Amino acid sequence: MKTLDHAKVTDAVRVATREVFSMMMGLEVEAEPAYEEANSTGNVDGVVALIGLAGQWTGGGVVQCDAPLARKFYASLLMTECDPANEGISEEVLDAGAEIANMIIGNVKNAMERDLGPIGLGIPSVVYGRNFTTRSAGSNWIVNPFVCDGGRLLVKFCLTPPMNAAGGPAELLGREFPRKHPAIA
């Protein structure tokens, strides 16, 4: 049964993130060591873009940074200036954050599909706030931090295997799930 290769996920995240930042924003990102995180982010200040992944394997991706960095990304992406007097986050900055997440997570998904089969990409949602927590059901996140333009960007990815796969819900619960409901088997 196929398993999720964490090193492959990290490689795919790094390739996708570097490509998006260099091609679309003209920015360099420097990767820091990846680590695993439980399914809660703890307290967050800033912008968090989330995208769901669905298919036989299910999960999601997150791109997270603080507000000043999100404004810099928007300015680089659109080749515009951010109003330095405005420290808030506009609709345009949120939209840019969603698209950056869409491109990074979408390309990681494309890379993982070669091993895991078709995975559908959802529509991104973006949250901005102070001292908030996000939580997701499922397996741990593979977190890839990057340093960019003096700030820190986190790209998180998780995929949960199908019901009866190694590491999937069946193994965790110690029993196999029927492939069809008994009533229709």
Added chain:
Amino acid sequence: MLLDVLIVDDSAAIRKIVQRVLRQAELPLGQIYEAGDGLEALKALESQKVDLILADINMPNMDGLQLLERIKSHDQWKQLPVVMVTTEGSESKVMAAAKMGAVGYVRKPFSAEQFRQTLDGIFAV
């Protein structure tokens, strides 16, 4: 010939970037129209004549493949070239778009040169 282009993407940022990249590619551009999803694109096509459609695949309300299907089944629009500009790289979706009549595919992230090469294959620009 100046190209009137309809850009269909749910991200306003991407619509602006596509416009910028088209200009960087020094294409002979006429009017540029924008739509946020497939439904808005169909409305725009009812009132504007365009020479090229650049459409994302993953969009709310009506996605790019549904839009492509509607365009290719419409007598007046079926000859319009549609290029998919998308993060979506699933072989099944790329193949589906090609089978349904898309004439090109530009993967996000993209460069002006990639756009230029794709459109060179469609128009003598």
